[in-house]
Amino acid sequence: MRWDRLFEDLEARAAAQSRLELDAEVAERTRLERSRITLGERVAGAGGVPLTVRLRGGTVVRGQVEDSGDGWILLLEEGGRQLLVPVASVLGVSGLGRPQDDTRARRFGLGSAVRGVSRDRRAVVVRDVDGGSVHGTIDSVGADAFDLAEHPIDSPRRPENVRGTRVIPFGAVAMIAST
Incomplete structure (x- = not known):
């Protein structure tokens, strides 16, 4: 059980990090598009x-x-x-x-x-x-x-x-x- 919770915690952290990276990429692409207007x-x-x-x-x-x-x-x-x-x-x-x-x-x-x-x-x-x-x-x-x-x-x-x-x-x- 203890290992299950550890793996779940690691997966949750990895998913959260992926979301942060995606949000940062979307924000940067939006800034780049606006800079071309x-x-x-x-x-x-x-x-x-x-x-x-x-x-x-x-x-x-x-x-x-x-x-x-x-x-x-x-x-x-x-x-x-x-x-x-x-x-x-x-x-x-x-x-x-x-x-x-x-x-x-x-x-x-x-x-x-x-x-x-x-x-x-x-x-x-x-x-x-x-x-x-x-x-x-x-x-x-x-x-x-x-x-x-x-x-x-x-x-x-x-x-x-x-x-x-x-x-x-x-x-x-x-x-x-x-x-």
Whole structure:
């Protein structure tokens, strides 16, 4: 009998040690999976949730996630204005909640998103990372910058309305807002 209790005790200890090792492995794998979720992917999982996003340059915007991709987020403000936000200009996001294993973010980059805005030929307001802003129409988009024809926000892009053109590097953009 004494030997039976000893063997039972040893088996119980071995089972408990196995459970501890399994729990540790599961916890480590969970941490590893979470470490691979980018901010863009995390924001993509927040569709329909109102977010507050603080940007470089002191701008704070609020909206729901309409789309996202590799390095960018498209927010929809309550009034219907769309905000294209490079992830590099984000200083903080409130309202996300816990990370989700959601990878709905599109794989195309900021350049593709800016080209989409350019195709619409709508006037935009570009806010830079220092808090400045300029408005006009995006004429063309390169690999790391775009050309903006500056004109009054309430005037169409016509030669007589264009005051000048400006080349804006993607790295300088805090947000591009539709009008």
